[in-house]
Amino acid sequence: MGLNAVRFYARHSSKSKKQTRSPIILPEYISVSNLANLLAVRYEALSKRMLRLGFGQSETQHNYSLDRDMATLISEEFNVPIVSESSLDKHDLFPQPYPDEKLLKPRPPIVTIMGHVDHGKTSLLDYLRNSSIVSQEHGGITQHIGAFSVPLKSGKRITFIDTPGHAAFLSMRERGALITDIVVLVVAATESVMPQTIEAINHARKAKVPIVVAMSKTDLPGADIDKVTNDLLAQNVELESIGGDVQAVPISNVTGEGISELEDAIIAQADMLNLKSPVLNFPCQGWIIEANMKKGCGNVATVLIREGQLKIGSILVAGTSLCKVKGMSSAQGVPQKVAGPGSAVEVMGWKTLPEAGDQVLQAKNIEIARKAVDVRETRIAMKSQADILVKRNESLEQIQDSSTTTETETKRLLNCIIKADVSGSAEAVSHMLENLGNDKVGVRILEAAVGPVTEFDVSRAEAANAVIYSFNLKNEKDVIFLAEQHKVMIADFNIIYKLVDDATERLISMLDIEYDKKILGEAEIRAIFPITVGKKTMNVAGCRISNGSIQRNNLIQTLRNDEVVYDGKLSSLKVVKKDIDEVTKGNDCGMAFEDYTDFSVGDIVQAYEKIPRPRYL
Ligand SMILES: Nc1nc2c(ncn2[C@@H]2O[C@H](COP(=O)(O)OP(=O)(O)OP(=O)(O)O)[C@@H](O)[C@H]2O)c(=O)[nH]1
Numbered sequence: 001m002g003l004n005a006v007r008f009y010a011r012h013s014s015k016s017k018k019q020t021r022s023p024i025i026l027p028e029y030i031s032v033s034n035l036a037n038l039l040a041v042r043y044e045a046l047s048k049r050m051l052r053l054g055f056g057q058s059e060t061q062h063n064y065s066l067d068r069d070m071a072t073l074i075s076e077e078f079n080v081p082i083v084s085e086s087s088l089d090k091h092d093l094f095p096q097p098y099p100d101e102k103l104l105k106p107r108p109p110i111v112t113i114m115g116h117v118d119h120g121k122t123s124l125l126d127y128l129r130n131s132s133i134v135s136q137e138h139g140g141i142t143q144h145i146g147a148f149s150v151p152l153k154s155g156k157r158i159t160f161i162d163t164p165g166h167a168a169f170l171s172m173r174e175r176g177a178l179i180t181d182i183v184v185l186v187v188a189a190t191e192s193v194m195p196q197t198i199e200a201i202n203h204a205r206k207a208k209v210p211i212v213v214a215m216s217k218t219d220l221p222g223a224d225i226d227k228v229t230n231d232l233l234a235q236n237v238e239l240e241s242i243g244g245d246v247q248a249v250p251i252s253n254v255t256g257e258g259i260s261e262l263e264d265a266i267i268a269q270a271d272m273l274n275l276k277s278p279v280l281n282f283p284c285q286g287w288i289i290e291a292n293m294k295k296g297c298g299n300v301a302t303v304l305i306r307e308g309q310l311k312i313g314s315i316l317v318a319g320t321s322l323c324k325v326k327g328m329s330s331a332q333g334v335p336q337k338v339a340g341p342g343s344a345v346e347v348m349g350w351k352t353l354p355e356a357g358d359q360v361l362q363a364k365n366i367e368i369a370r371k372a373v374d375v376r377e378t379r380i381a382m383k384s385q386a387d388i389l390v391k392r393n394e395s396l397e398q399i400q401d402s403s404t405t406t407e408t409e410t411k412r413l414l415n416c417i418i419k420a421d422v423s424g425s426a427e428a429v430s431h432m433l434e435n436l437g438n439d440k441v442g443v444r445i446l447e448a449a450v451g452p453v454t455e456f457d458v459s460r461a462e463a464a465n466a467v468i469y470s471f472n473l474k475n476e477k478d479v480i481f482l483a484e485q486h487k488v489m490i491a492d493f494n495i496i497y498k499l500v501d502d503a504t505e506r507l508i509s510m511l512d513i514e515y516d517k518k519i520l521g522e523a524e525i526r527a528i529f530p531i532t533v534g535k536k537t538m539n540v541a542g543c544r545i546s547n548g549s550i551q552r553n554n555l556i557q558t559l560r561n562d563e564v565v566y567d568g569k570l571s572s573l574k575v576v577k578k579d580i581d582e583v584t585k586g587n588d589c590g591m592a593f594e595d596y597t598d599f600s601v602g603d604i605v606q607a608y609e610k611i612p613r614p615r616y617l
Contacts, residue, residue: 026071033062039078091371093361107277108157108342109270114200115186120216123253125162145302146290147344148331159342179287189215189223193231212265213248277307277341283362284308288318288354299350303360310339315363318354320376325349412441412510415466418448432500441507461488508615515610521548523605539597540590549584554607569594
């Protein structure tokens with residue numbers, strides 16, 4: 001039933017009621033029996049009330065899932081106030097809008113390197129990472145934390161994400177985490193544009209992230225910059241050298257030639273983007289780049305900071321993970337006390353492992369963080385409950401659908417569940433059954449699966465009025481017994497054509513029986529006599545038998561101008577005043593018909609027998 005109708009009934013049925021119960025939170029979907037639990041009423045009481053509200057019988061079943069609007073209306077009927085799920089939001093954490101432009105400070109660009117396999121992404125990242133160590137005071141061994149920053153001579157910095165290009169970029173973009181400001185597209189000048197180059201271009205374009213091209217392997221013979229330029233043009237990437245707006249820098253990851261120019265190009269692009277973030281007096285916000293368990297450190301996660309400053313002791317929430325920052329270190333292994341926008345730091349202190357792509361938000365204190373985690377967990381639980389309910393409803397509907405639509409106006413369907421020894425035979429059986437039938441009857445396969453018939457198959461078959469075809473299987477006695485109890489047919493076969501014959505017979509038996517009429521005798525109505533039976537007067541047809549004979553119990557039809565005007569039975573057959581069983585050709589008799597007196601002189605009365613026509617597909 002429609003929501004408006006329910007609303008109408010609810011409005012008109014509820015007297016002014018005072019809400020007395022403590023409020024409940026309704027998920028997006030809830031089953032009828034779960035709603036009964038939540039409302040603390042018996043299922044029977046709830047379904048009764050629902051029927052009164054105008055819900056259909058099927059909508060009051062235990063497993064039927066109600067959407068939040070419906071459940072709210074019903075709950076109101078029981079005086080139970082509802083707290084909307086959105087009220088959970090007030091305990092959650094959300095990214096803060098940027099303050100006044102004047103309070104924003106320039107931040108380093110965040111760069112992802114993408115490109116075709118073997119074109120030099122890793123080599124470029126290695127070169128950049130090594131150069132970052134060399135130029136660091138506390139130089140040491142770099143640790144892989146998923147991102148690192150390269151300080152430049154100019155004092156500026158670039159942060160590179162160094163998880164495998166495509167995967168990281170895509171998974172984060174899918175989660176709505178647009179972390180990257182610029183894509184460096186590595187194209188080997190020896191090979192030029194390749195399929196993954198095009199893919200990377202498309203990803204960057206979709207995400208509206210500008211590209212800087214790094215033409216690698218220019219130290220090798222065969223490097224052809226013009227070809228790369230033209231091939232990129234064919235992909236609508238117009239390089240500056242031919243008047244476009246995309247910067248391209250020839251580099252060698254082996255000699256390091258061109259790499260500082262590439263850094264300059266990235267900075268120039270970043271300047272155009274005018275990347276700025278709030279730093280002071282703003283909660284720290286960022287993204288999880290990687291997370292793992294580290295021996296001696298517990299759960300660690302790399303946080304790429306976009307806004308604010310992260311400090312030891314800060315409280316963070318990412319997804320449903322909570323962290324009181326115990327320690328931080330850079331990709332160069334340098335411990336950090338404070339990290340600002342554009343920095344990637346490995347953070348210790350996570351209670352549980354967050355996921356790459358989770359947004360990181362700072363909470364003012366641990367209570368606020370805990371509440372946020374709580375509401376997020378509640379939301380996830382509600383979502384998964386809703387998903388389960390929706391799935392359950394779908395399968396319920398499917399079963400109901402299959403049982404109710406077994407007989408459609410146009411075609412009757414034999415519902416079948418096929419169980420077979422191997423998938424090949426399950427497929428073969430379903431293929432053959434699917435092809436059976438005609439425009440009036442056919443087979444609907446609810447399931448074709450491998451393995452013996454289960455209790456679930458039996459209950460499903462019962463609900464859907466289906467036959468279970470079991471092919472080449474030994475079924476358990478318990479299941480066979482259960483099927484017998486529930487009058488479910490398990491048709492067992494080892495030979496496929498016998499199975500097909502069985503299904504064919506079942507289909508044939510579903511066809512309507514059509515009959516031919518064999519005329520046994522014929523009479524003409526020659527006069528109409530009124531007779532008195534008790535206090536009633538009724539008309540009787542005076543007939544003469546012109547052909548064959550007419551018996552008292554024969555099926556009778558009356559024809560007028562060759563059209564059947566009556567089809568039924570005699571209520572009496574008399575010769576003179578005597579009841580008689582049969583009158584033969586040439587004799588006169590009086591006939592009265594069951595519920596029919598509208599006959600006329602000249603009508604033809606025929607006695608007939610119904611002969612069923614043979615049925616076949
Ligand atoms: N001569 C030369 N060799 C390079 C250059 N860049 C990369 N190589 C070599 O090319 C091969 C592939 O380089 P990688 O950096 O592993 O390429 P990749 O794009 O990271 O490859 P995947 O990770 O497999 O996608 C390696 O043998 C590198 O040494 C370059 O600029 N010049």
